[in-house]
Amino acid sequence: MNQLHTPNTSRNQDTGRLSFMESVSPPRFGAFARGGLSRRYTRRVSLSGSRSMATPCTFPTVPALRKTVMTVLSAALLSVCVLSPAAAADKDKPGDKQPKPTGPMSTVGGKRLGEIGTQVELGPGAPVLPKDLTARSWIVADAENGEVLASHNSHWRLPPASTLKMLFADTVLPALQPTTTHLVTEDELAGVGEGSSLVGVKEDYTYTVHDLWLGVFLQSGNDAVHVLSSMYGGVDATVAAMQRHADELQALDTRVVSPDGYDSPKQVSSAYDLTLFARSGMQKADFREYAATATAQFPGEKKKGKKRQSFGIQNTNRLLTGADGVEQYQGIAGVKNGYTTHAGNTFTGIAERDGRVLLVTVMNPSSDVSHAVYKEAASLLDWGFAASGKVTPVGTLVPPKSAVTEAGKGTEPDAGTTPAAAAGKQAAAASASPAGSGVWTALSVVAGVLVVLAAGAYLVNRRWPLPDLVRRLPRR
Template sequence: MHFNKYKNAKHIYWGQNLRWRYGKLKYNVKKYFSLLLVSLLIMMSIITQPLSAQAAESLDLNAESAILVDGETGKVLYAKNADQALPPASMTKMMTEYLVLEAINNGDISWDTTTQISDYPFSISANPLFSGIGLTQNKDYTVRELYEAMAVFSDNATTIALAELIAGSETEFVKLMNQKAEEMGLPEYKFVNSSGLDNESLGDNRPEGTEPNGSNLLSAKSAALLAYHLVNDFEEALEISSKTKVEFEGYTVENLNWMLPHEATFLKAFHYEGMDGLKTGNTELAGYTFTGTAKRDGKRLISVVMKTSSKEERFQETKKLLDYGFNQFENQELFSAGYQVEGESAIPVAKGKEDTVDVSIKEGISIPVKPEDAEAYSIKYNIDKDKLNADGKLTAPIEKGEKIGTAELVFDGETNYGYIFSDSNKTVDLVADDAVEKSNWFMLTLQSIGDFFANLFTTAVDWVKGLFS
């Protein structure tokens, strides 16, 4: 009886113990399974992010210098040593392209204008070290033929032939190049020839007034600004630079830009969607350079990489830049037309029927931004000092829509690269929302009397205070 009682109690104990252990095991399994599930979800969220998004803030570019620019607004999205002047090699030809297209646009020449090859470009063409297209003397070449060979195959001899056609000699053409660079506002530049070859390679043919061992110089910022003008001023530039191949002298020549949709299998890996330009470059001094431009969903980006170590690398680094721009930035209207800064919209007016006038921005401000940075932008008013009297008031009459200053876009975030044009922020016109008529002479007289007594009272109060101070 006692044994059975003990046996039953033991069974109850072990049953309870087993249930407890089972419950604990079940709890631990649930706990670890939950932790495992959370870990898997975190890993999946990381894996499913675009690779460019993960590395966005740490663009480890294998280039001496680089820049990324929005092709519409000129806003700089990324920069690395972008103000450092370096040899651009054949990216120099972008300036030659611009001057040729400008001459066509001005009616000085046409695409069908013909020219023949002088001894200088012929000697460059015949030199195997320059790996150009073989030219023939005493033969007419059209501007289109020469331009396509220059823009697509980066041919040096055809570039020089175009320079001679436009300016009479490469010496005079180089003067035009530097003048245009100044006109464009390129911050760092020096042009010594039209092709991008080192002057040492040209020997006695180097343009007069340039150093025997001279080289063209551009910063990445200057190259991007030059490209910005080229693609925005002349649509033809992209129509030609986007061609994967052209016919010349009975031969088919391939575009040196591997990021275009080439047919060759080994180049397909470099194809970049939306790519349509712009210019490669390579010399021993410059290394491998590339100014690229691509357009996706209506958004155009311009990139420059300078002094990379190989043909492949210049395109790989360009892909990093463009991916960063397309994946991390979106065009947003930060402030719409008519926006007013809270508490600062009313400007005092002197000699008017109204004491103040409301002001607002004339047009909306849209720029490419990272979504998380949108709140870091604000507007700062800059009233035209010439429109203010000694008391800091606008003087009536004031017309509706009259410009009374500018509104400056200010970024309070960590990194602001500014714009390709200058280091200043974007500005729009600040205008009066309503008209303010000038008050009649009677009201002005009453106002003057009121001001007189107000000033007199203030002076008296200050005098009394002075007695007890």
């Protein structure tokens, strides 16, 4: 089994990155053996030159009642935002020749997210958006409470490239044990598209699931994706499962044709949907650990008379590695980049700073600047951290359908409908009851309010991502 390469950990700490990601590799000795585990291995984070960070995440805690009140108030404020016009700040420049959506966009997450152009509501002291943003679509959102701080054509359906692998991993990762070994066949690699990014999987060689996921996350290997798809039940079954999972996440802009994001007719997603995939995936321990891995060793070929060797691979997310002249971003923790001819450059990233965790997605910047997708993502993250608490959200990242159904005890509001709006509908229905049903009317109104409060409390208490996403370093 190949262990993750760790020297970059200390370098990341030197640049200020919080090392809250635990090793995805099992222990080198003892419980782990290729092909199986005698017991589920445990993970622990050890920081170079400091004590072990085994303490839980220290997200701020808020009393349950206060959380509920805050949720209802936030829903009401969001409703007001939806009715207000787009902010004049950072409007599209006159004569801008950049392509724009040609048809109506989805309003999942809020009406303003379906409007063309930049959506932002700057408050007192809020910084203006970065200049010279060229991406066709982008979004900046709070990963924990789901607030969309600003967006630009966030529901525009565009080719996603390899960022679609986030949905692939979020769908398939839970179904396959990392220690399972697999002998690769010629047929499993036959469907890999011409010109695909590859990690170097070879037929007639054995790999563990862990090896293959390293190939997916670090090298964006379409060869590894196809082998894992075969292990999951085949490419067609994988595509169908990915589409079902996208629908469950309310990522309704997404149509899956290939599991690896390879350019395919009618395969599309959006900045909004890609952000939902990242948010969902980062709640899975293995997903976020792979996504945060900078370098690793991958099994190579076996030369005659010699033991099988491995070779080093590096994550293609340059904000994570600081490679090719792109400055490593402080607090970065993944997630995925991509490129194809039709999609251009795409990128979704997550970062933590000063107690906040932000997600950003950038799709197809038209700038001729080298590595523009990373530079625009970094500038949007900088803006988001500076603007947090100083802007009125223009929308929200919706929870999965199952979460909404559970919170509403069997009732599921339309995508993008706020709890406050749902309560208003119930109250209106109650007020329309016959005159002789006053008691039932009152009970209906109370029930509607209780449903909203219960849903609000559930969604606030359900942390996005899970509490162990971030482990704070002690301040010096």
